[in-house]
Amino acid sequence: QQQVKQSPQSLIVQKGGISIINCAYENTAFDYFPWYQQFPGKGPALLIAIRPDVSEKKEGRFTISFNKSAKQFSLHIMDSQPGDSATYFCAASHRSGGYNKLIFGAGTRLAVHP
């Protein structure tokens, strides 16, 4: 119930294409769904996040689509660029014991080819 399942494990996209990464969860107590971007040797950086009261959030080329009934959410990267090549992690969070516990997906390694 605490798991967040992420797919695909790896993704290759041509420059200018759309990258789509999917995540699914079981625990309906989750109330915050962030995406993190991680470059090799660096810490994950918060990219974009959504709450379950909205179905979509867009920031620049990055969009989160959220389907509450299906308990799924996805990250869309429009006009993918080689600089977007990184590992992306979805996560889900709920407040428990005085802190926000983040459950991470296993990650998707994205390669954008020029």
Next chain:
Amino acid sequence: SQTIHQWPATLVQPVGSPLSLECTVEGTSNPNLYWYRQAAGRGLQLLFYSIGIDQISSEVPQNLSASRPQDRQFILSSKKLLLSDSGFYLCAWTPQGGTGEQYFGPGTRLTVT
């Protein structure tokens, strides 16, 4: 603005040696603090979290311990390192009473030989 620091950036230690990794956060008060470990090419495993000074909880039993001697300082330690302790260690913080956003430090690459 808030900044999170970790040091050292890289560390190579022999099996059986002690370990001390440090994390500090600037620009905020009373943050929640977290230690994660990331094995090569893998996801993030939560090791410890702290909601205040000397208030630390462990997520998984292991060869590591954590301490929080000051409000914005979080330390990860081991008395005797194992080969399996190798990995990328990440510190993170969230605002006290925050709504979920968690911010990560630059990480420490630990190699146990």
